[in-house]
Every structure is written in structure tokens, then in C-alpha cells.
Amino acid sequence: MNRTARLYALVEDLRAVAPRPLTVAALATRFEISTRTVQRDLQTLLETGVPVRSIPGRGGGWSIDPEMTLPPIRLTADEASALITALAAADASTPYVGAARTAAQKIAASMTGPASAAAQELAARIVTLPTRSDCEVRTAVEQALANNLVLRLSYTDAAGHESDRVVEPAGLLTADGRWYLIAWCRTRRAGRGFRLDRIAAAAPTSEQAQPHNLTELLLGSAAVGAVRPTALTSLRPPPRESD
Template sequence: MNRTTRLYALVEELRAAAPRPLTVATLAARFEVGRRTAQRDLQALMESGVPVRTTAGRGGGWTIDPAMTLPPIHFTADEASALAAALAAAGAGAPYAGAARTAYQKIAASMTGPASAAARERSARIVALPAQTHDAVHSAIRTAVEQALAGNTVLRLSYVDAAGRESDRVVEPAGLLAAGGCWYLVAWCRTRRAGRGFRLDRIAAAAPTGEQAPPHDLAELLRDSAAAGAVQPTATASPPR
């Protein structure tokens, strides 16, 4: 069992036992590795953001919060290949690109048998040219935007418009828009007192303020703009009832 597969299996082992803690010795024996290897794997999971924790003393050990993880999901080769194609199309500069990459790695590691081999073979046939310089989004800016959307917090931006003019903006994020191969942060702009779209690759700097932003309706902010007809991607839209 390679390390990637073992890390995925460790999560599922902890999830199956939750809320009962499992000792390092128990996990080492389960996966036929040394205690130091098991300890390093558990630390790696914790450092990567997986909600695992350890408690010391008699009856202690490692546990995971099952409410913060997904149960096992079985993908077909077609589904795994579709995800690989979507990631290739999105590129490294897309929002949540890092999380998407690790999610796909977990999916690939969880698959076994003919479906795994087929998914890997098909994924190897998907290639993409690196994004051009004008499409690149600095990782720090992308992270600031992602965190502001996740925490619903106000951002302070330094923004360069299409004419090359730079301005400072204080914005209340509402969502993300993909259009024409570019990504935009849609937000209420306090400076302009109106809804605005900020192309991510034109944001020169993004600083979190820590201030909670009031909620905004994404469709309302896009109304009367060129993106008024934007719809949720079919792959993420809720199925009809």
C-alpha cells in the first residue's frame, strides 16, 4: 500500500471507529507499518487540515470528527475522468485549485481494481497548456478571496482596470463568476456603492479586514450587467425535485 492510499485508509479507519479513539500502536498494526510511520502519517493528516486530533493519557488516542468529513464515495472511471478533465480546464490559477487537486488525489487513491486503472489511463490522456501570464492569479490573492468568501468577510483590494488605472476598493464578496476564460469576484463595492465584478488577475493586492460582511444576493448584484444571464454550472446545480 503506497502512502497516499494509506493516508486515505487511515481517515476511513478513524471515521469507522469514531468517536472511539485509536492508538498509534493499533493503527500501525492495522496497516502493517512501524509506530513512527503511523505517527508521521497522522501528523501529516493534521497538518493538511483533516479534522483529526489526539488525546493523551489512559484511554486516549487519535480520533476524527465524522461531521467534518465525507463518508466513502464510489466513483466510476467516467466520473473520475470527468473530474480530471474539469481540473485541467480550470487550470492552476482557478479559485480553489489547490483543494480541487488534493480532492482528486484522494479520489484516485480510493479507487481500486479495473475502475482505478481505467480512470488513471483516461486521465493520462488529458493535457492542458499552462495559463498565459495575463491569466495568472497570484496564490496569495486567490487565497484571500477564497477565505473572504468562506468567512463572509470584507476585503480591501488594490485593483487595476482594463485601462491600467489602479484604485483602492473595499468590497463585500458575494460570489465568483467564470466568463470568457477568466474568473471574477462579484461583490458589493463600498467605494462605488454598487455591485461590481473584479477580474482576479487584475487584483494587485487583497487584504482581509476581519470585518463581517452583510449577505448579498449574487443574482441581484449581476442584474443589469453583461453577466445577468449567468447560471450555476450544471454539475453543481441541485437536481430537480
């Protein structure tokens, strides 16, 4: 078993018994490798962000949080290279750029040999022009979307007019290299798009936002014809059959 396959298998073995721990000795026996190799593999998982942890003392060992991980996905070398390249192209203004970068690091760390070298060489050929980005604003928008929270904004529109808004986030739109927060604006009592690089300040509240249909909020706007990425189509739940 090569190292990449073994790292996947280590995670799966830890997930299978979680939250109970497995000892290094047990893992070494399971994979027919030395305890030093097991320790090195576990350290690699730690450094790439996999939520494994060491539990000291009698009855201890290594464990993983199953709710913080996904089952391993078997990627081909071409698929892994494509993902690393796409993630490497995310610039500072891209939502979830922090998670994208750590994901790229995890994929790269799992690859070995010629496939790893090819992926890194391809990623090195991707360059981006720096853009204005406020990390605090982006993080606030991400938190509001992930937790469905009402968001307070200080916004400057295309004409340079500044205003404070209270909005209920519905989703994100990307167009012509720009990112927009699509939300129900309580101030305007209508759906609005807020360009992320024009948001001067943003803070999620503790109030839960009402659900809003992203497609409906885009009706009547320049983005009425917006479509979801083809790759995400299969993730949508099937329509319910009528009674």
C-alpha cells in the same frame, strides 16, 4: 473487501466513535487483516489529507475529526475519472485550485487496478496554458468569500486605471476562461465585477460583510444571463411554502 472499500470503511468506523480512538488491534480484528496492513492503510489516509491522528499512551489509538470530513461517497470508475480529469484541468488562476488538487490526489489514491490506471492516463492528456496568478490575491478572495468578510482591493480596470476599493463579496463568475469576483463596491456604491488577474493586491478585513444577492448584483451587467452550473441545482434548498 478490496483496499478501496476498506479505506472508506476505516474512515467510517473512526467517524462512528469519534472523538474516541480505536486501537490498531481492534481495527485489525474488525477487518480481519494484519496490524501491519492497518498501519499501512492509516498512513495512506494521513498522506492523502484525511484528518486521522494517532493518540499515544494507554487508552490511545487512532481517531478522526468528524467535523473535518464527509461521509464516503461511492463513485463509479467513470465518475472518479471525470472528477480527476476536471480537477487536473484547474490552473493556477482558478479559485480554490489548492483544494482541487488535493481532492484529485485523494480520489486517485482511493482507486486501484485498471480504473486507477485509466483515470491517470486520461488526466495526463489534459494540458493547460499557464496564466498570470497571484496566490496571495486568490487566497484572500477565497477567505473573504468563505468567511463573509469585507475585502480591500487594489484594482486595475480595463483602461489601465488603478484604484483602491473596499468591497463586500457576493460570489464568483466565470466567463470565457476568466474569473471575476462579484461584489458590492462601497466606493462606487453599486455591484461590480473584478477580474481576478487584474487585482494587484487583496486583504480581507475583520469586518463582516452585509449579505448581497448575487443575481441582483448581476442585473444590468453583461452577465445578467449567468446561470449556476447544472450539477449544483440539486444543492439549492427548496422554496418555502407560503403561510
